[in-house]
Amino acid sequence: MTVDRILPTDEAHDLLELATDLADRELAPRAADFEARAEFPREVLRTLGRAGLLGLPYPEEYGGAAQPYEVYLQVLEILASRWLAVAEAVSVHTLACFPVAQYGSDELRKRLPDMLGGELLGAYCLSEPQGGSDAASLTTRAVRDGDEYVVSGTKAWITHAHSADFYNVFCRTGGPGAKGISCLLADAGTAGITPQATEKTMGLRSSPVAQIAFDDARVPAERLVGGEGTGFTIAMSALDSGRLGIAACAVGLAQGALDYAVGYARERQQFGRAIVDFQGLGFMLAELATQISAARALTLAAARLRDTGRAYSIEAAKAKLFATDVAMRVTTDAVQVLGGAGYVADHPVERYLREAKVLQIVEGTNQIQRLVISRALAKG
Structure with a gap:
């Protein structure tokens, strides 16, 4: 389409x-x-x-x-x-x-x-085994030792863990809470930084994730990004933009699933005619197309706020929430359109369904997005 x-x-x-x-x-x-x-x-x-x-x-x-x-x-x-x-x-x-x-x-x-330019690939090391949504409670620590920081701890669910050339490492250089967090830019080849076994994920298998262990890894102090204590601000600012990226990915995945389902429905014949001509299925596809258009519009509206220098954090949360929920619904219904054929790997819609789920989790779960939006409403 x-x-x-x-x-x-x-x-x-x-x-x-x-x-x-x-x-x-x-x-x-x-x-x-x-x-x-x-x-x-x-x-x-x-x-x-x-x-x-x-x-x-x-x-x-x-x-x-x-x-x-x-x-x-x-x-x-x-x-x-x-x-x-x-x-x-x-x-x-x-x-x-x-x-x-x-x-x-x-x-x-x-x-x-x-x-x-793509010669150096990056990874974003914020989440930890015991701290995903509660990023301010992270425990990976960086201790200043002369002109270096000595980093110890474990990061979790890191995309590009085994492929990245550099890591943004969010770590604790000060006391508890958000104000004690800093950001270091570490080379992947740094001694003491070790990606762990790849996680066995439901989908996105060509984009493996893994934990990364930091065992007294020494990172030059000149690799501090911003000042000490600014890491949480950097992380949250980056995630506002990242949520828009995930929303756009969700719109694209949903569009791909719809296009495939519509193509199949035009070709598949039952009772002497294409199944797309049956109102029950045609109306389902119409609803999905409308939801995708709405998700795209919401995502681009938030992007335009960002482009004009206006506050967009809440709109980014709305876009991420809505677009990823739409992707989950569209991919589920795309499988339904294909019936039994949608449940086998001969058609890509079963992969689309598995992939859609993770979009409701990454860059802040959709429950966190609802929390962000509801708090903004409460403040007025």
């Missing part, structure tokens, strides 16, 4: 055409195979980086493309409609570049061209 888009510039149109071409040539033909082998497509990310798609929302002076977030998110949507794991990898990498781009020293920002 062709999506009628309103874009701000001719350059944005060209970028979306490029993204569509790459998605059709480089992503769609490979997705099922990489998922089956649970192999991370590192070279695909390099290809996207060399095409300029990994640094879209960042300034040109850092090697980015200086595109508004509404354009970046629509590129993500297109990628996700072909292969969610790649779109999620782009979203996570964009998130991992944010601390240095926004808060890093001039020296750290010299690394941005390689980061945004």
